[in-house]
Amino acid sequence: MTTTAARPAPSPAPAPTDAEPRVDVAALEEQLLGRYAQLRREARAITADPDFQKIEGMPVAEHRERVLAQLRRLEADHDVLRAFPARLGGADDHGGSLARFEELVVGDPSLQIKAGVQWGLFASAILHLGTAWHHDTFLADAMHLRVPGAFAMTETGHGSDVASIGTTAEYDAQTQEFVIHTPFRGAWKDYLGNAALHGTAAVVFAQLVTAAPGGPRVDHGVHAFYVPIRDPRTGEFLPGVGGEDDGVKGGLNGIDNGRLHFDHVRVPRTHLLDRYGSVAPDGTYSSPIASPGRRFFTMLGTLVQGRVSLDGAAVNASKVALAIAVTYANQRRQFTGGDAEEVVLLDRGQHQRRLLPLLAETYAATFAHEELLAAFDDVFSGRGDTPEQREDLETLAAALKSSSTWHALRTVQTCREACGGQGFLAENRLTGLHADMDVYATFEGDNTVLLQLVGKRLLGDYAASLSALQRDRGDLARFVAERVADAALHRTPLVRAVQTLGDLGDARRSVGQLRDEATQRELLTDRVEAKVAQVAQALAPARKLSPDKAAALFNAHQHELVEAARAHAERVQWEAFTRGLAQVQDPGTRQVLTWVRDLFGLSLIERDLAWYLINGRLSAGRARTVTSYIDRLLVRLRPHAQDLVDAFGYRQEHLRAPISSGAERERQDEARAHQRALRASGAAPVPEKHAKG
Amino acid sequence: MTTTAARPAPSPAPAPTDAEPRVDVAALEEQLLGRYAQLRREARAITADPDFQKIEGMPVAEHRERVLAQLRRLEADHDVLRAFPARLGGADDHGGSLARFEELVVGDPSLQIKAGVQWGLFASAILHLGTAWHHDTFLADAMHLRVPGAFAMTETGHGSDVASIGTTAEYDAQTQEFVIHTPFRGAWKDYLGNAALHGTAAVVFAQLVTAAPGGPRVDHGVHAFYVPIRDPRTGEFLPGVGGEDDGVKGGLNGIDNGRLHFDHVRVPRTHLLDRYGSVAPDGTYSSPIASPGRRFFTMLGTLVQGRVSLDGAAVNASKVALAIAVTYANQRRQFTGGDAEEVVLLDRGQHQRRLLPLLAETYAATFAHEELLAAFDDVFSGRGDTPEQREDLETLAAALKSSSTWHALRTVQTCREACGGQGFLAENRLTGLHADMDVYATFEGDNTVLLQLVGKRLLGDYAASLSALQRDRGDLARFVAERVADAALHRTPLVRAVQTLGDLGDARRSVGQLRDEATQRELLTDRVEAKVAQVAQALAPARKLSPDKAAALFNAHQHELVEAARAHAERVQWEAFTRGLAQVQDPGTRQVLTWVRDLFGLSLIERDLAWYLINGRLSAGRARTVTSYIDRLLVRLRPHAQDLVDAFGYRQEHLRAPISSGAERERQDEARAHQRALRASGAAPVPEKHAKG
Incomplete structure (x- = not known):
């Protein structure tokens, strides 16, 4: 069904004219592949293999076995253990490993996530939360899939709020065992990959x-335990363990x-993954991190790679979808234009507005x-592993994972x-991609919860900068003065009126300003700062309130x-884009990508245009030019759309959508040739309206 | 798995206090059921029967047979032929028939759409496009499913642009037959229900x-033909007919x-469904509608019921989804609030913002x-069947179908x-509903294409009102003066400054104005009129341009x-809501529904707030109060959310989602009871942070 030509079929769409800049597609593709280009290419070779590709409509039971078999083949034939220590056969390559894994989404998102469960969660928990004995005892089996494992963190009653899970592991000094117990239905572990069928062990x-001897029973909070759950020979649950599909x-x-x-399942004391907290044979607890709160977040932080890889996978899924839809929109014709020829979809203004x-x-x-990925590799390689860098990494991962998964x-x-009825056919990939990507928005941290974490971090930074300022009275005065001026700006019509008068002149100059990198940066940065400051000011009274009232204020x-x-997440993306743009060498590519970056920046501003207007950041006159400049950018970018999706570097064997294979162009060409031949032969019937004339 | 209690489990959420208005749920349910309440109730009894309910994950082949069997049972046991003439066993009840069909979506959207294909498209085309002979010859078999049929309109190469389809039906006066032919691949009929397997005939x-004798061959445009396609005994395609799944x-x-x-399939001359165009034995064409364009739109207009029923089905799907998510959000607890109790999701500000x-x-x-539905019934019953009413109906259907299917x-x-991991489990219905509703946005008229139709109609009305004004010079002057004043309003900061000064006073008064029905109406109506006028002005030069340039201008x-x-569609919805509100008798219900209506109106304004600001309709000060009033409304409505979804009238057997069955509340209650008992018994371990204190 699919033409497996090396490249998406070239489009008959308007090519850039000579005066137009041209995109150096090969160079741009190389840049987008990034620092792990070679590893990504190898991973893409894997997903080009039909054995690693999703078959839409396959029954669930069969699909599960197929993906397990794919995992075994990955382990046997491909380089999937890079993240693990060299001494165990890995390469200590954290960033490169993720770059490969997030490419698997193109073969089958189930494959990416099942690989993520096995190596990114189950084995990684042993690696990052365990110590040498655990590595020696459990890791090789987990890495080589001799023990498929579940990552038993989430409970039916607790998802994103991990700190409140109900499962307990009580130490019995008598037998030197931990007793793992789920005391009520809400404490059951839930949604765990490998739990329904394939897992023979779990990190619980x-x-x-x-x-401690003579001391009280103390709850030290969430820790991880290695727990065998099934007899690998029979597949039956071990005594005390149960479950559901x-x-x-x-x-x-x-x-x-x-x-x-x-139900009171006992594991040896040594099964506690004890890097951040251990229990001596006599029951004495000790930890390198004194604060239980910080210990908890440190433990969870070691698992940040899940969010990093979901961000990457979501971006890749978006690329595949756009490559399919843009290619189709460049070939599919519908409704006549001015000259009675039918027009390709991407020449329609609204289609450009939807896709570009x-x-x-x-x-x-x-x-x-x-x-x-670079920040992740810095921290996990140890090159830049400070608490601040870890915290930055976690905030960045939370911000980007939520943005990119919703974006996907x-x-x-x-x-x-945009692909109409064709888009609804499973063979064209888009419905399957949506179905599979859906849960990316809520697993590994619900996006809304993640954004709140980011928001709290921003509030914290704001408070810190305020108290730094308070150490310097002069600066504080200036700071307050600025805030007051800002508040005045919000409310005083006179200030706005002056601004607005300034805009009356030249609309083109105004567009010129919006095109300016510094203006976009200022608008996007100021928005974050002002929004954070507004929330901070609103929450300031909370300190003096009862916990109930403070919570209500926060909630409001x-x-x-x-x-x-x-x-904040949007600004981070814009800055990264701008830095990437600075590295483009080819002038044509740089020009086109600058338009793309401007379109991104201006789209962000347009989406929140009311905020800019209400808060006096843009006058009505300038706000109006935001939309008109976007309209201009769409026209400029339209001839380059195919190049821009081709530069993602996915070939037909990755897209695998018949509608982007060139079949649509063939159909359109055949139809037009038929109509032309009919007209030329004189055999065409006369249209009724002409017959009457 | 599902508790089939008569009602969604009552929620433990904050009940309205005595001072609060209360919703009379039963009365509201009755009002929402509308004029076809009894028919809807009967249809809901059908979808409460497990035999008519979708089984998630069922293999495709089995699912297809199941739905065909459901159709046969519908025909045998239930009142599904109301739309057909009384003389053929129907009830000539067009509106009532649709009200019933659109309820089937709650059982299985496939059932709704397969029923729609058979009765709403295939049989309806025979009814509305055919004449007495066709009714006598074909209709009974179609109605009673002795002939499952396809509605062969869409082609691979032409979806929403039906006028340009490539299939031809050339009359052969020699044999008095039509020759049906698909001359190229793009002319194949595509996406047709019943075409892959069950259909034995099609309306093509x-x-x-x-x-005409001695005349030229004339193309009279799109017409419909009754064409047998399969041998009903063998299921094999008839000679010349082929197809694909x-x-x-x-x-x-x-x-x-x-x-x-x-491939040159011949059908007798009589198989032309000839209500709007017929061919005499000698080949002479005649039609009661002289204009080929108007004839085409009249023929398509008879099939408007498809769009009407998709609108209704999409609204029903939204109701089911909200009933599930709101019920769950009233039971599911996560993260502690101020008093260390975990908070139900719907008490969270952001959760209210997402759902309400x-x-x-x-x-x-x-x-x-x-x-x-009422407008549809007026036209189709003949009570109000003028060309204007038909056109109004079609515009309304296009506007509402696109709004409600995207909304769904x-x-x-x-x-x-909002239901997190639970929401991703198929058993909780939401993923299946999304998958099934997806294509509603593009079939029976792509939503974007439909909105353009609506837009063109609005432009036409605007032009008509202009030329009416031109007949009266005085009015024209006033009209132009108003337009000029309007333009000035857009550009002159002084006018805005005055407005803004007026707002400086009392923010509460401003909110008071927004709460005012007349203010909301003015803001929503003015927006439509101004937007239409702006587009009309922008397109005005098109008359003087070449077709190419005019098309480009339009495209821009x-x-x-x-x-x-x-x-426009949003304003229509708001007006309908306001009229519905006026009929509410119970004061408490009226108060709560007024808040709901205000939330709807203000949300529309907030979504397009930048437009109101840029165009001088709202000052920054008033714009700010839009959001703060929405925040207030969310708090007011929160205690009534459960009543508002309960009033949709769907019971557990319709929702069928374990998470809205009360199971979640039981789990939460069990967990909290466990923790309480533990604390009471003194057996709870000491949290580490207290142990250290």
Whole structure:
């Protein structure tokens, strides 16, 4: 069904004229592949192999077995253990490993996520939360899939709020064992990949309870334990362990998600993964991190790679969807234009409006992800592993994972609709991609919860900068004065009127300003700062309130906090795009990518245009030029759209959508040739309206 | 798995206090059921029967057979032929028939659409496009499913542009037959329900070509033909007919969509469905409608019921999704609030922000659909069947179908995400609803294309009102003066400054104004009028341009035209809501519904706030109060959210989502009881941070 030509079929769309800049597609592709270009290429060779590709409509049971078999082949034939220590056969290459894994989404998102469960969560928890004995004892089996494992963190009753899980692990000094127990239905572990069928062990997160000799029983909070769950020969649950299959899901049905419960299941003391907290034989607890809160976040922080790889995978899914939809829109004709020829979809103004801003955002997300991957590798390689860098990494991962996974859903859905009925056929990939990507928005941290974490971090930074200022009275005065001026700006019509008068002159100059990198930066940066400051001011009274009232105040401003975090994520993407742009050598490519970056920046501003107007950042006159400049950018970018999706570097064997294979162009050419031949032969019937004339 | 209690489990959420208004749920339910309450109730009894309910994850082949069997049972046991003439066993009840069909979506959207294909398209085309002989010859078999039929309009190469289809039906006076032919691949009929498997006949749309004796061969445009396609005994295609299965789709897999092609297939002259155009034995063409364009639109107009029923079905799907998500959000607890108790999701500000505006829009869409159904019934019953009323009906259907189907996708997706991991399990319905509703946005007229139709109609009305004014010089002067004043308002900061000064006083008074029905109406109406006028002015030069340049000008303003149409659709919904509100008797219900209506109106204004600011309709000060009033409304409505979804009238057997069955509340209660008991017994371990203190 699919033409497996090396490249997406070239489009008959308007080619850039000589006066136009041209994109150096090969060079841009290389730049987008980033620092792990070679590893990505190898991974793309894997997903070009039909054995690693999703078959739409495959029954769940069969799909699960297929993906397990794919995992075994990955382990046997491909370089999938790079993240693990060299002494165990890995390469200590954290960033490169993720770059490869996030490419698997192109073969089958179930494959990416099942690989993520096995190596990124189960084995990684042993690696990062365990110590040498655990590595020696459990890691090789986990790495080589001799022990498929579940990552038993989430519970039916607790998802994003991991700190409150109900499963307990109480130490019994008598037998030197931990007793793993799920005391009520809500404490059952849930949604775990490998739990329904394939897993023979699990890393189980539970509240660690122990007593030092003569001391009280103390709850030391969430820790991880290595727990065998099934007899590998029979596949039966071990005594005390039980579970359920989560059944059919909205997508990712190649993964056997399920539930686990534990009825006083005993594991040896040594099964506590004890890098951040250990229990001596006599029950004495000790930890290198004194604060239980900081210990908890440090432990969770070691698992940040899940979010990093979801960010990358979501960006890749967006690329595939856009490559399909843009290629189709360059070939599919519908409705006549001025000259009675039918027009390709992408020549329609509204079609450009729907697809090109998503394309621009996908570029931004690509550059931002590359920086996230670098930050991740810095921390995990130890090159730059300070608490501040870890915290920055976690904030960045939370901001970008939530942005890019929502972006992928919006992009895939818009592409699906832009392809009409064809887009609804499973063979054209888009519906399957949406179904599979759906849960990316809520797993590994619900996006809304993640944005709140980002928002709280921004509030913290703001408070820190305020108290730094308070150490310097002079600066504080200036700071307050600025805030007051700012507040005045919001409310005083006179100030705005003056501004507005300044805009009356030349609309083109105004566009010129918006095109300016510094102006975009100022508008996007100022928005984050002002939104954070507004929330901070609104929450300031909380300190003097009762916990109840403080919580209510916070709740009343939750939406604004989320919006501030969203603005921050967008600014981060814009900055990354701008840095990426600075590295482009070819002048034509740089010109086109500058338009793409401007389209991204201006689209962000347009989306939040009311904020800019209400807060006196843009006058009505300038705000109007935002939209008209976007309209101009769409026209400029339209001839380059195919190049821009081709530069993503996915070939037909990755896209695998008959509608982007060139089949549509052939159909259109055949239809037009038929009509032309008919007219030329004189055999065409006369249209009724002419017959009457 | 599902508790089939008569009602969604009551929620433990904050009940309205005595001072608060209360919703009379039963009365509101009755009002929402509308004029076809009894028919809807009967249809809901059908979808409460497990035999008519979708089984998620069922293999495609099995699902197709199941839905066909459901159709046969519908025909045998239930009142599904109301739309057909009484003399053939129907009830000539067009509106009532649709009200019933659109309820089937709650059982299985595939069932709704397969029923729509058979009765709403295939049999309806025979009814509305055919004449007495066709009714006598074909209709009974179609009605009683002895002939499952395809509606062969769409082609691979032509979807929304039906006028340009490539299939031809050339009359052969020699044999008095039409020759049906698909001359190229793009002319194959595509995406047709019943085409892959079950259909034994089709209504085929083709360009009718015939010659009067001695005259030239004339193309009379698109007409419909009754064409047998399969041998009902063997299921094999008849000679000259061929086809393909469309295979797995993103949803609606209970329907056997497929392609059909025709190689000079001959049907008798009488098989032309000839209500709007007939061919005499000698080849002479005649039609009661002289203009080929108007004839075409009249023929298509008879099939408007498809769009009407999709509007209703989309509203119903939104109701189901919201009933599930709001019920869950009232039971599910996560993260502690001020008092260390975990808080139900719907008490979170952001959760209210995500769900309640969708709930308000669903109410608006419900009232608007009820009016659409009435308009449809007026036209089709003949009570109000003028060309103007038909045109109004078609415009209304296009506007509402596009609004409500997109709304359903947004609502279902937001509900799915708001339910976290549970929302991703197929058993909780939301992912399946999204998958099935997806294509509603592009079939029966792509939403974007429909909005353009609406936009063109608005432009036409605007032009008509202008030329009416031109007949009266005095009025014209006034009109122009108003336009000029309007233009000045856009550009002159002084006018805005005055406005803004007026707002400086009392923010509460400003909110008071926004709460005012007349203010909302003015803001929403003015927006449509101004947007239409702006597009009209921008397009005015087109008359003097070459067709190419005129097309380019139109294309450059396509996005604005779509936005004007969207604003119109929203205003229509708001007006319908307001009329519905006026009929509420119970004071408490009226108060709460007024807040819901205000939330809808203000949400519309907030979404387009930048437009109001740029165009001088709202000052920054008033714009700010839009959001703060929305925040207030969310707090007011929160205690009534459960009542508002309960009033949709769907019971557990319709929702069928374990998470809205009360199971979640039981789990939460069990967990809290466990923790309380533990604390009370003194057996709870000491949290580490206290142990250290």
